[in-house]
Amino acid sequence: MPKSRRSVSLTREEIVEEALRIIRTDGVASLTMRAVATGLGVTPMAAYYYVKDKDDLLRLVSERIAESSGVLRVQSGREWQDVLKEHLLALWENSTRYPGLGGYLINQRNLGMTGERMEMGIRFFEDVGFPPHEARLAWSFAMTYIHGRISVDAHLAHKTDAPRLHGLGAGDYVRFGLDRVAAGLTSMLDSSDERSAVAGRGSRPTTLRAVKGGRAKRG
């Protein structure tokens, strides 16, 4: 139902909130500029004063969700694998509450997050022992997986919970995947195996596959 006539100015914040509400309730397919306007009690073009276009609105929505999932940062006293899994799981939980959004997120450059958040994520992997290029690849790997999972689960999450095909629910799939992601990355640091091995945390010069141009910028 449209709200009654507004007495105060619209805000960008308000528009983003309304967009989030619509997606949460009816899915991303129901997010139209006209629906946002109706929900806020204004005419279709009113929101255009605050956002450039629909893509801009979705970008703001994406960043909002990323923000609500905290940041990826090393924590003393905890294994980095656990910190990573917890963070990715939080992102998955927050994102899957917005049916269909995953399919949009994954098409965005930087997966709908700010460059700043991205750099923090890469930093995380550098801090746990990955050389700069590998840290970038590792971050991308982890993010690609979880966004893939979010997209796959995007429309399942819409339905009444627990589809449980073959006795397995969405939570089982994502937790299994996160364990594999962590294991796959850990095996790179285990200084032993693998052909293109990356030497681990115990110093040791790393022989990298010829990747040029990257510069490590560390605080």
Added chain:
Amino acid sequence: MPKSRRSVSLTREEIVEEALRIIRTDGVASLTMRAVATGLGVTPMAAYYYVKDKDDLLRLVSERIAESSGVLRVQSGREWQDVLKEHLLALWENSTRYPGLGGYLINQRNLGMTGERMEMGIRFFEDVGFPPHEARLAWSFAMTYIHGRISVDAHLAHKTDAPRLHGLGAGDYVRFGLDRVAAGLTSMLDSSDERSAVAGRGSRPTTLRAVKGGRAKRG
């Protein structure tokens, strides 16, 4: 340019071909029922005699691309990890030739493949030693990753090749990821018999969370 007046009947095959051509050339956003009709020299509604709706057409398109990537099957004399990586890479290469399709594929149930192909994939993992439930999880994990990668690369592939951010190209990301996927899955099979317990190599055993109801149906 619209073809001149048709003298023979339309076919479903022809419609799918035209859809593929449009996506390859102009991206999935340019795929409209009207564009397909124009390309085939018919009126907008003609295709509806052969496909139910746009979603149905996209499903056919998706299956077509999956088919062109071969099937996942164990090969004697080759490591299963290599077979897996090769198959996923083929899927990635075929899919990224269709700009924007990834974002659609990943939203489809079964990721745009037939149930038959899915069962074959799960069988692959059973054949290399995963118990039924884990085989399903493993297949889903691998497919989720590669479709995530396809989606992320979907719009990059549109541009003239090799964006090479920070000295890394799309090929580097996907190959790195596939190595991690294989390593993550391999670590489950190490130090365990192919019968029961699936233990992670590092510290904690991956406790099989109460998953019930799965039945192994093997030919």
Added chain:
DNA sequence: ACCTGAACACCGTTCAAGT
């Protein structure tokens, strides 16, 4: 059986105009 033609109910977005 196969396709056309006209229409409907939507979209995102432009533009000029109002206050």
Added chain:
DNA sequence: ACCTGAACACCGTTCAAGT
């Protein structure tokens, strides 16, 4: 500065009708 109102150029899809 902030928003309205009308319009434009699209969509997917329906329906009845033609051959």
